[in-house]
Amino acid sequence: MALETINFQSLGLDNKDRILDLGCGEGRHALSAYTTNNVNIVAVDLSLADIKTAKKRFLEFFEAGNREKNLSFSLANAKSLPFESNSFEKVICSEVLEHIHDYESVLKEIYRVLKSGGVAGISVPRFFPEWVCWKLNSAYHEAEGGHVRIFKQRDLRKKIENAGLVFENLHYAHALHVPYWWLKCLFWREPDQSEALIVKLYHRFLVWDLMKNPPITEISEKLLNPLIGKSVVMYFRKPYESK
Template identity: 55%
Template sequence: MQTIDFERLQLRAGDRFLDVGCGEGRHTIGAYLTADVDAVGVDLCEKDLQTAQERAEGFLDTDNSNKSLTFKVANALELPFEDNSFDKVICSEVLEHIPDYQGVLKEIDRVLKPNGVLAVSVPRAWPEEICWRLSKEYHEVEGGHIRIFNAIQLRRDVERLGWKRYARHWAHALHVPFWWLKCAFWGKDDESKMVQTYHKFLVWDLMKQPWITRTLEKILDPLMGKSVVMYFVRNPQQ
C-alpha cells in the first residue's frame, strides 16, 4: 500500500531516490520497480530493514545496471549522505513519531538537490483526533504518534526552508474505519473479531483492487482520507 504518488513526485530514470523512515520498504521497493533509479531506504529499526531486504529479494533485477536498491540503518536527524545528493526524497508517515520533526526537515533539505522534489505525508488531523479520543493506548504505545499535525502548519514549516508546494492529495479513506474500530475496542474481547474482519477486507481490497472500492475510495479521500500528502519543489524566489 503506497501513500506517495510517484507520478506526482515526478520520478524519472536516473534519479537518486531516498525514503526517510522507510520501515519495511514499501515505497523504496515501489520506486525501484517504477523507474531505473538508485533507491535508498533508511530507518532506525533493524528488524524492519531486514524485512524490507527480504521482500526486495524477489524484485531485484541483477541484469540492469541502471538501477539499484539499498537499505541501511540511519537516524533521520543525522542522515549519512552528502549535501545535495538526492533528486527525490520522501518522508511518509514518519514525522508524527519524531519529537524534533523540524530537524528532520532540515536534514532532508540538506541532502536534496536544489532542483529536487520532496514528498511528505502525515495522518490527517480530524480522523487522527478521533483515534486519540477513542484510545489513549493508540498514541501512548512505544513508538506511537506523539502529535496531531496541522497540515497548514507543516506546509509552512517546509516552505520556510525554501520549498513551494505544487501538489496535494489525500489517501486511504477506507483505512479510517479500521483504525476507529481498533481504537474503540482496544484491549477488549471484541477487538480481535471486529478488527480482524475489517483487516481481511482491506487485504482483499489491496490484492483484488475491485473497481467499486477503488472508485469509492477516490470519492471519499478528499472527505476522510487518513493521510494528507504534499509535494514540494524549490521556491525560485528563495
C-alpha cells in the same frame, strides 16, 4: 486501493533519479519504486527490525541482470543523515514526522540533501481521523514508537516552507483505512492479545481490496479521500540556486 501513500506521478519520478526513502519502514515505497522504475534508491530507517524485514522482502524483487536500477537499505537517523548535501533528486518521507519530537530537524535535513529543483513527497496522518483515534483510545498514541503529535495541515505546510522548500500540490490518501483504525482503537488489544473479530474482518477486506483492486472500492476511495482520507500528502520543490 494503492499501496503507496506518496503518488510517484505527483512526485515526478523519472528513470535514473536518485531517491531517498527517509523512514522507509519495511520498504513499502522503496520496493514499489524499484519494481516500477529504473532508479537508484537509498532507503533508511532507525529500526533495525524494519530494515531486516525490508531486505528480506527485496530478495523477491531483485533484478540481478538490470544495472539501470539499485536499492539499498541501511540504518540512519533522520535528524542527522549520513549523506552529502544536494545528493538526491527525490525524497520520500511518508508517515514519519508524527513519530519525531524534533521534526523540524528532519525538515532541515530533507532540504539539505535534496538537489536544487528536487522534489520531496511528505505525508502525515490527517488531523480529523487522527484526532478521533486519540479520543477513542489513549493507548493508540501512548504505545512505544507511537505518534507524538497531531499535525494541522496548514501548520505543517508552513514549517516545511520555513525550511526552504516551495509548496507545489497536495492530495489525500487511504480513506478506506480510516474505519479500520477507528475500530482498532475502539476495540483496542495489547500486542499479545488477539484482535477483535470486527477488526480482523475489516483487515481482511483491506487485504482483499489491495490484491483485487475492484473498481467499486477504487472509485469509493477517490470520492472519500477529500472527506476522510487518512493521510495528507504534500509535495515540495527545492528552489534552484540563483547564479
